Amino acid sequence: MKNVWRSIKFLLKWLLLVLFAYQLWIFFHVLVWKWVNPGETSFMEIRLDELRETNPEAKLKYQWVDYTGISNHLKRAVVAAEDDRFMAHNGFDLRGIEKALEKNAQRGKSVAGGSSITQQLAKNLFLSPSRSYVRKAEEAVIALMIEWLWDKRRILEVYLNVVEWGNGIFGAEAAARHYYKVPAAQVGPSAAARMAVMLPNPRKYEKAMPAWVVRHAARVQARMRYSQIP
Known part of the structure; x- marks a missing residue:
């Protein structure tokens, strides 16, 4: 024994x-990464492997662009749609989490996550799309590291550059050019709102956007003027 x-x-x-x-x-x-731009993220590796299962020559659409090279409309739209208290919290939007729990309870299933931009960035950089308590715990630890070491401008800059915006499409620059044939710096208010509401499920909405998502984009566009950005 x-x-x-x-x-x-x-x-x-x-x-x-x-x-x-x-x-x-x-x-x-x-x-x-506080000073050096990330290369390939965990999400990028996962999606590229998936694409290469059917096409060994597949490549991601991705191009880094500095913070000043991204339209303020897009920054405000993403904050309005994903994390409207981004500038006020320290990585965890407790109000957002509470609202998400209430919404899930009403629907009887998980329909909202309440994750902040920082938490989503942590997941994109290091983790996977799978859902588990272990992954959420690790996500929280990484989010704390990011909030401690980076400022809000850097967090938003990296997030907008590495977030998934479609099948094999990552970052604001690639997304703006793919969907609207313009660089990220030239994305207008309407296009920004539509891009922002894609983020919870970009591969689902890249080909067709349901009517309720279009209406959500209109609401996001109306709120954008109030969004605080770094």
């Missing part, structure tokens, strides 16, 4: 060491 307990203790210590090393690896990347 003593040998069994020793083995268990050794295994637990080893697992804790591996977990610590993994968190340290993430922390190092978050620190570096």
Whole structure:
């Protein structure tokens, strides 16, 4: 029995060491990306692998553009649609989470997540689209790292550059050119609102946008003027 307990203790210590090393690896990347633009994210790797299952030569549509090269209309639209208290919270919008829980309870299923832009960025950079309590916990830890090390401008800049905007389409520049044939800097209010409401399910809405999503885009466009951005 003593040998069994020793083995268990050794295994637990080893697992804790591996977990610590993994968190340290993430922390190092978050620190570096405060100044250096990320390359391929976890979501990009996953989507590229999926595309190459049917087309080995498939490539992602992706082009980094600095914060000043993204239309303020698009910045405001994304904040209005995804996280309207982005400038006020420290990575977790408790009001948004509470509203999401109430909405899910009313519908009897999970229809809203309440994740902040920072949480979504953490997921895009390091994790996967799968849903689990373990993944949500890791997402929260990474979001805290990002909020501690980066300012809001950097968070929004990276988010707009790496978020998925369609099948194999990542970032504002690629999305603006794909959907509207203009650079991200030239996206107008209406196009910005439509792009913003795609984000919860971009691959579903890239070909056809249901009427209720179009109406949601109109509401987002009306709220954009009140959105605070860095």
